[in-house]
Each structure stands twice: as C-alpha cells, then as structure tokens.
Amino acid sequence: MSVRHFLGGDALPHTPDHDRGLAYGDGVFETMRAHGGVVHWWPAHWRRLERGASALALTLPQQARVQREAEALLDGADGVLKLVVTRGVGGRGYAPFDASTPHWILSRHALPPSPPSEGVSLRWCDLRLAVQPALAGIKHCNRLEQVLARAEWRDAAIHEGLMRSTEGDVVGATAANLFVLHDGRWTTPAVDRCGIAGVCREWAIDALQARQARLAVTEVEAAEAVFLCNAVRGILPVARLGARQWRPHPQVAQLRRRLAAEHPAFATEVA
Amino acid sequence: MSVRHFLGGDALPHTPDHDRGLAYGDGVFETMRAHGGVVHWWPAHWRRLERGASALALTLPQQARVQREAEALLDGADGVLKLVVTRGVGGRGYAPFDASTPHWILSRHALPPSPPSEGVSLRWCDLRLAVQPALAGIKHCNRLEQVLARAEWRDAAIHEGLMRSTEGDVVGATAANLFVLHDGRWTTPAVDRCGIAGVCREWAIDALQARQARLAVTEVEAAEAVFLCNAVRGILPVARLGARQWRPHPQVAQLRRRLAAEHPAFATEVA
Numbered sequence: 001m002s003v004r005h006f007l008g009g010d011a012l013p014h015t016p017d018h019d020r021g022l023a024y025g026d027g028v029f030e031t032m033r034a035h036g037g038v039v040h041w042w043p044a045h046w047r048r049l050e051r052g053a054s055a056l057a058l059t060l061p062q063q064a065r066v067q068r069e070a071e072a073l074l075d076g077a078d079g080v081l082k083l084v085v086t087r088g089v090g091g092r093g094y095a096p097f098d099a100s101t102p103h104w105i106l107s108r109h110a111l112p113p114s115p116p117s118e119g120v121s122l123r124w125c126d127l128r129l130a131v132q133p134a135l136a137g138i139k140h141c142n143r144l145e146q147v148l149a150r151a152e153w154r155d156a157a158i159h160e161g162l163m164r165s166t167e168g169d170v171v172g173a174t175a176a177n178l179f180v181l182h183d184g185r186w187t188t189p190a191v192d193r194c195g196i197a198g199v200c201r202e203w204a205i206d207a208l209q210a211r212q213a214r215l216a217v218t219e220v221e222a223a224e225a226v227f228l229c230n231a232v233r234g235i236l237p238v239a240r241l242g243a244r245q246w247r248p249h250p251q252v253a254q255l256r257r258r259l260a261a262e263h264p265a266f267a268t269e270v271a
Numbered sequence: 272m273s274v275r276h277f278l279g280g281d282a283l284p285h286t287p288d289h290d291r292g293l294a295y296g297d298g299v300f301e302t303m304r305a306h307g308g309v310v311h312w313w314p315a316h317w318r319r320l321e322r323g324a325s326a327l328a329l330t331l332p333q334q335a336r337v338q339r340e341a342e343a344l345l346d347g348a349d350g351v352l353k354l355v356v357t358r359g360v361g362g363r364g365y366a367p368f369d370a371s372t373p374h375w376i377l378s379r380h381a382l383p384p385s386p387p388s389e390g391v392s393l394r395w396c397d398l399r400l401a402v403q404p405a406l407a408g409i410k411h412c413n414r415l416e417q418v419l420a421r422a423e424w425r426d427a428a429i430h431e432g433l434m435r436s437t438e439g440d441v442v443g444a445t446a447a448n449l450f451v452l453h454d455g456r457w458t459t460p461a462v463d464r465c466g467i468a469g470v471c472r473e474w475a476i477d478a479l480q481a482r483q484a485r486l487a488v489t490e491v492e493a494a495e496a497v498f499l500c501n502a503v504r505g506i507l508p509v510a511r512l513g514a515r516q517w518r519p520h521p522q523v524a525q526l527r528r529r530l531a532a533e534h535p536a537f538a539t540e541v542a
Contacts (some may be wrong), residue, residue, distance in 0.1 A: 002523060003288045015286035017274045017378070018533065022286060024414035031363070055426060055513060056415065057422060082363060084293065087418075092302070092353060092380045094421040094445055107288070109363045115472025130401035130465075131301060131437055142413035143365060144327065147358075150365040151328060166402055174365055194401075212542035 007088065008101040009065065020099055021086030023140035024140040028052040029230075030086040030199075033232050034108075037076035041231055042067065046201045049085065051197075052138040057096070058087050061104050073106050076129045078111040078265070080232050084141065091265035112233060119239025119248065120159035120228065124217075125149040125174065128166040129194040137197040151176045160228060162241065163218070165194050170215040175268055176230040179210060180223035181251060187208035187219075200229040207258060225249035233261050234266040273379045275344055278359065279372040280336065291370055291418075292357025296412040299323040299373075300355040304503050305379075306536035308347035312502055313338065315470045318354065320466075328367070329358050332375050344377050349536070351380040351503050355412065383504060389429035390510025390519065391499065395488075396420040396445065399437040400465040408468040421445045431499060433491070433512065436465050443488040447501040448472035450481060450521060451494035452534040457481035458490075471500040478529060494522035505530055505537040 005012040020026035030045040030197055037115065039045065053060045070081055083106055090099035127149040149163055160173040171189050172178045177198040179188045186208040191197045204210060226238040226246060237252045239245060260267045276283040291297035301316040310316065319332055324331045341352055354377055361370035364443045420434055429443040442460050442528040448469040450459045457479040462468045476480060492496065496517060499510040508523045510516060531538045
C-alpha cells in the first residue's frame, strides 16, 4: 500500500467525505526526497509545514506520529514522500470553524528521472502568478496556476517553465525555485508576493549567501549562470531558456558537490 | 446516503487516492438550490460549469447522467445540492495530462437559515482577493482566499463580509455577489479580474439591466440600496455595513417578488 490516510491520530481507509482539501484546496503539502527510508531534510519540511499551517490557522498532526508513519511507509526505500495535511472534514461553506481534526495523507512515489547531465531546458510560461501576500511562500493546495502553466507545453525536451507574476517579476519555475548569477552574486526571487519558499531554496540561499529580490526577465536572460532547485531533484543546472544558452558553470557544479556531501540522496548524482 | 461519488460513468464508494481535486484544488463546483427535488436553475449552473471546465481544460461527465443521479439523490426533497467535478486521478506533479476521467461528487445538504427579514449585516474583510484573469469568474476549487476571509469573524450577528481586490476594487461577498443602486441604476462588480460569476448574479443582471463595472468602497457606502445574491439564498437585502445602515428599498423588495415568481424555491420566502 503506497498511500495512508489519517484523521488526527486515527488511520482511515480513504479520504473522508466533505474533506475541505478537496472542496477548497484547504490544506498544505510537502514533497520530500527519501533515501534509504530517511528524509534527510525532514526538519526543514516540518518547519515550512508549520509556517503554512500557522498562516492558514490549520491544526497539524503530531510530528512524531507523522514521522513514524512515514518511516513505516518508506520501509527503507529511496523515493519521493508526499505529505498532505487538510483542514479535515467540514460542512458546506467557507467558514473553517467546524473542522478541527486534520486529515493527513502520506504517499510514496518513484523518483523522477535524473536531470540530463548537460542541464535542463526551460521556456517562459504565459500564465502569470497572481500577487497574494497572504498566501505567498506557503506550499498550500491551491495550485491551479501551476496546473495551467504546466499544461502550456507537452514537448518532453522542455523540462520546466518559468513563471512571472501579474506585475511582471520573475517568480520561479512551476515546481522549482530559480537562482541566477550576476557579477559573482547569486539572486533568487523574493517570495513575499507570490511563489513558494522551497526547502532546497532555503538551503541554497544559505550555501550561496544569495540575495532575495524582485527579478526582471532581462536579469534572468543576462545572467552568467542559472539553476533551478527543489527538494526532490536537488540542484538542476539550466542549459537553455528559449534561444538563450548557458554552458556548465563551475559555481553550479561546486554547489552540486556541496549538496551531495551534505545530503546523501544526491551523492550518487554527482561524479 | 447523502454523498455519491463517480469516476466518469462508474459509481465509486469514496474519493479515490491521488485525486487532483484534493492535491491541487484542480476542479470546479456548483452549489444549487433544489425545490421538490428539482434544481430550477440547472441549465445556468451547467453552463457555468462548462465555462469553468473549458478554461481549465477539464473533462465534464455527461450532463444527462449527472442530472439523473442528482434527481435520485434529491428524491423529491428541498435542500442544497452540491456538485464537485475534479480532473480525476493523476500522478504526482502539476502536469494534468494523465488525468482524463473526471471524479464527480454529488452531495445533499440542509437549507441554510432564512435571512433576517430586516436584511443582512456585513463587514469589510481585511483579506484582499488576488487579481488573476485566467481564473476570474470561475467557480473553481482554489478557495483559500474565501476561507481566510470568512475566518476573520465569528460574530453570528455579521452575516457576510465584503471583499476587495489587491487593487482596491470591491468584488463581492465571500459567498455571494453584490449589487448597489445609484440614481436608479444598479451596478455589480465586474468579475473579469477576480471574483465569481454567480448564477443568481446572472439572473439579477438580466432582471435589473445592471451594469458590470469596477466598484470603489466609497461607491458601496454611498449607494441608495445594496443587496447580495447567490443561487442558494436568492436575493438578500443588506441592512447594515459597519456603521452604514440602509432601510428596506422598494426596488429590492420588487426584485425578490420577481424572483419568487420565477423560481419556486423562493416563493415561500416573500410574503
């Protein structure tokens, strides 16, 4: 069984009726890399979950219990672990006060294919991200913008799409954060107006002493090096964005080696 | 049993695992008033569902089948019928291409209490609606903004909250559309940047030959009369918004009589 459901402390066979996650996307989630049954970045994922739950006034299940169930589900394997926490069962209507026992779902998934060694190819998405400071940064379950953006292309040679906000700022990829290099300094878009504060982004900000700032399309295209990152795939060097191409950059290679040294799941990917 | 699930043409016992409605709010819904087992506004609800599904490239189930199952569930009763249609079961990741068979859920709910005869009381919500033209007007399942706005107050004497966009325009209530009267002309906020194009709103625009326009806070407060509307509760005269009060207005009373004459569910509410 690769999916397990719980309501508060009780195991459930499936999603309950009137779940507010399904009704309104009223929940948060984490997508985590597991290696040998262990989620190396668990503390950072849980911290982000807590920040999101706090912003949405959602109750989280007990961390120790979730971790125990996650370990049981992973059973020593490598893979992707997804955790969804919804507000639970509520009546019809937006008022969240009836729902107080969270519904949480753990699921195990295969690892995505390794990124091409020469780097990933990107496109610009047409769909713009709305500016909503109250939800910015949170990995919540209202993801129609990402679904629509990811539906813009089917070409398997394009690995990801970059998204801009309705104000024109570059925010990130549909499922990864973005870093760009100018004059020896790394910048990643601020996520205080839209976008997601990724766990690998947090690691890379710290590792690179990167700046968080608003970023223009021209600044991406003029960058000396570009990479994407997320907690499942690690650091993804970018080789191409439309007609713009980048050669492998030593600072990106160095960062990948540093990640491999710190996070065992990524050790095998770097020669 | 007051909830029924289907995947395409097949009955299901419950929500399937990996449902994209729960993962991403990747779906649309309708909340309908049933009277004697009949949803009087069914054609308008289905048209709106089609518009939303088209914008999201979602497959809808067969209308005739949904209608048949809805009638069976209602079984001649009065109440609220909710229909949710999600993109169905998909893998991990935003790309929607794997999911092609919709999961649809019918549920029956009790009628909400009748509105107070003197009119409803409103407040201004602090949370602003993000501007997202790609999703505006659609009754999709990404509703965290409404959940957060509705969580702003618990005072049962306040019936609804008015929401503004991040640009400052008045958009509507958390679960109803808004109409305001100035110099004999009715206006309702345009919903091309955010907000929901309600089925009762559509009826009222037609009945009143109302204008759709951007609306400022000062224009609401200066209005001669104000009402809210939705497909479950019909026309709700507004008596109060913060310190501002309105007396019953003959044009609102006249509109309620007209709705009562056209829609049997609302006939009993107007003396």
